Amino acid sequence: MMMADDDLLALRLRALAHPARLAIVRALAAADRCQCGEIVRGLTLAQSTVSQHLKVLKEAGLITGTIEGPRSCYCLDRETLAVLAGQVGGLFAALEDGQRNPAPRADALVSSPSTPI
């Protein structure tokens, strides 16, 4: 498959980047228990739509799903979410080797009066 790091990161961020999927993740975080039907009843969305959102989250590795008899149970993959949070945090802390938090290059900002866009 050859998926670049940033492609995977982008995939996971995109999976989170929808209000309905955020609601699903929050529900799973609060309950740690799953039950697809409960999620559907909590969301005012069609069952098929919720199922698709769950699929997106599952394919991104953010949740796991198990079949339990007649119903499906979903759980957060807290470890993947923790890694994701760390990656987002690493975006602005940056420069993992060498100095961290480099001082702003003042010389880049003094040449002419600058106005906010």
Added chain:
Amino acid sequence: MMMADDDLLALRLRALAHPARLAIVRALAAADRCQCGEIVRGLTLAQSTVSQHLKVLKEAGLITGTIEGPRSCYCLDRETLAVLAGQVGGLFAALEDGQRNPAPRADALVSSPSTPI
């Protein structure tokens, strides 16, 4: 505008959820200096495309842009990114009041033999 919290969070996540925009953010994190032209030369994308990506990041509040004479300079909004990272982290730590990291509800998982989907 009445933007719900999750809508704003989703907007910011969606802004990050693209390899090109991740590359832009990384470049800004590494250099702390901006120059639209440099970003364009680093990306193998058309200048208009990069400009659109910068616009998305700016509208999400993840970067700031200033006009400096004939050119534009972009910088990371590290504070917003930090808040974002915290929000992602809060998704799996959840339950901000009451106990944190609740024990898994074992009873939800023992009713029948479960198989991974």
Added chain:
DNA sequence: TGCCTCCATCGTCCATCGACGATAAACGAT
């Protein structure tokens, strides 16, 4: 066996995204 519930998948429709080239606007330099 037959029904009912639960859920995943399919097909469709409309909206948005991502890419590009072309154009316009702002500015410095000649």
Added chain:
DNA sequence: ATCGTTTATCGTCGATGGACGATGGAGGCA
């Protein structure tokens, strides 16, 4: 005043996303 450079915006096009209803399969129960 004009030209070249730099960047933002517009218009377009194909691809993808998100919503839905309909369908189908798996499993529990009468």
